[in-house]
Amino acid sequence: MRKAIAVLFLGFIGYYLLSTFLLVPFGVVRVLEGVGLKYLQDGLQQTGAANLVTSIVVNYRGFDTLGEVTVLFLAATGMGALLYSKRPTERARQNASIIVKTGARILFPLIIILGAYVFIHGHLTPGGGFQGGAIIASGFLLMFMSYRTYHVNHVILSRVESSAGSVFVIIGLLGLAYGSSFLANILPLGTVNTLFSAGVIPLIYVAVGFKVGAELTALLDTMLQTVK
Amino acid sequence: MVDILSYLGYTLTSFGVLFLLFGALGILRMPDVYNRMQAGTKATTLGAVGTIMGVGLINPEWFFKTLIISLFILLSNPISSHALARGSYRSGIKMWQKKDIDAYEKAVQESEENEEAA
Numbered sequence: 341m342r343k344a345i346a347v348l349f350l351g352f353i354g355y356y357l358l359s360t361f362l363l364v365p366f367g368v369v370r371v372l373e374g375v376g377l378k379y380l381q382d383g384l385q386q387t388g389a390a391n392l393v394t395s396i397v398v399n400y401r402g403f404d405t406l407g408e409v410t411v412l413f414l415a416a417t418g419m420g421a422l423l424y425s426k427r428p429t430e431r432a433r434q435n436a437s438i439i440v441k442t443g444a445r446i447l448f449p450l451i452i453i454l455g456a457y458v459f460i461h462g463h464l465t466p467g468g469g470f471q472g473g474a475i476i477a478s479g480f481l482l483m484f485m486s487y488r489t490y491h492v493n494h495v496i497l498s499r500v501e502s503s504a505g506s507v508f509v510i511i512g513l514l515g516l517a518y519g520s521s522f523l524a525n526i527l528p529l530g531t532v533n534t535l536f537s538a539g540v541i542p543l544i545y546v547a548v549g550f551k552v553g554a555e556l557t558a559l560l561d562t563m564l565q566t567v568k
Numbered sequence: 569m570v571d572i573l574s575y576l577g578y579t580l581t582s583f584g585v586l587f588l589l590f591g592a593l594g595i596l597r598m599p600d601v602y603n604r605m606q607a608g609t610k611a612t613t614l615g616a617v618g619t620i621m622g623v624g625l626i627n628p629e630w631f632f633k634t635l636i637i638s639l640f641i642l643l644s645n646p647i648s649s650h651a652l653a654r655g656s657y658r659s660g661i662k663m664w665q666k667k668d669i670d671a672y673e674k675a676v677q678e679s680e681e682n683e684e685a686a
Contacts, residue, residue, distance in 0.1 A: 437654055443647035450640070 388529030389463040389538040397468065398541045402523040405544075406508060409551060413505065416555040423562050436486045444486035451479030459549030463538040469545040473552025480557040484564050492561050497554045504551035511540050511547075577625030584618025587611050600664040601656055609649035616641050 370376075379396060389395035397405055436444075458465075459472025483490045515524035523540075530537035594607020617638045624634030657672060 436651065440647060440651045443643060447643060447647075 388532055389541050390533045391463055394463050394468050398544050416559050419559055420562050441486050444482050448479050448483055452476055459545055462545035463541045469548025470552050472549040476553035477556030481560050494558055497558045501551050501554040504547040507547040574626050577622045580618050581622030584615045588615035601661050605653055613645045
């Protein structure tokens with residue numbers, strides 16, 4: 341009886357999903373109309389960013405990105421509050437082997453450099469603050485897993501995090517004071533496809549990169565410490 | 569000169585693709601975790617390095633970038649496979665029944681005996 345109901349239910353859901361998706365024309369190029377075409381045509385002149393995705397994320401929808409950063413901050417804070425424990429707990433029972441330890445020591449600076457490259461060049465190449473921050477946090481995760489006693493200083497991390505978040509908001513307020521609106525561009529656009537171009541976009545993405553990297557690193561450290 | 573380089577590049581890429589295919593076959597066909605792991609990491613290390621360096625030879629202006637990527641793969645892939653294999657051995661995953669020798673068990677015993685003697 342339950343199986344029959346489940347099959348009926350699945351069929352019901354499947355029918356409506358299929359009928360919805362059949363309404364969407366398949367294989368038709370839908371980019372070259374509406375708002376997508378507008379971004380493609382005017383994006384480069386208006387923002388000066390060679391990476392159009394970044395120009396949309398940080399410039400056209402910069403306020404939305406500020407909201408995303410806040411959501412990530414709240415998630416990290418909630419996680420820290422849930423997992424906080426006063427007594428220090430052991431991280432892992434066994435040491436990593438000497439091969440992993442040596443390899444982690446060699447790879448760690450390279451991973452940090454890659455992460456910094458990704459968020460500094462966010463307006464030129466694919467990637468940006470969120471991706472670069474995640475890469476940096478993965479480098480720290482490698483160190484956490486290789487060395488049982490490797491710890492990060494949470495005070496420094498939370499200071500980096502809050503100052504990076506403040507930089508984002510201050511850039512937005514400067515746009516309100518000297519430009520037209522919140523997060524408006526107040527710097528010269530420069531030459532397209534060079535490092536110092538696209539106005540405030542690189543500054544915002546560097547701040548986001550620091551913030552996301554510090555947040556995720558602190559989160560990983562908290563989670564690994566409480567797991568027994 | 570450029571032609572020779574690109575022919576070399578295509579040869580190297582085909583070589584790498586062949587080894588990637590062998591790696592995929594090994595993952596499907598090998599009997600236990602450790603055998604599958606060596607198929608999925610040793611063969612794919614050679615395959616990925618061959619493919620990427622071949623691309624670097626076909627487009628010589630990318631050569632330096634592909635060299636860096638290959639070095640990164642050569643560093644990270646063996647280390648991670650070593651960590652995975654050691655982790656699965658320590659957590660007690662059994663080897664294939666028809667195994668001949670378990671060299672790692674012997675090595676662990678010997679090092680423990682040495683520690684006791686010292």
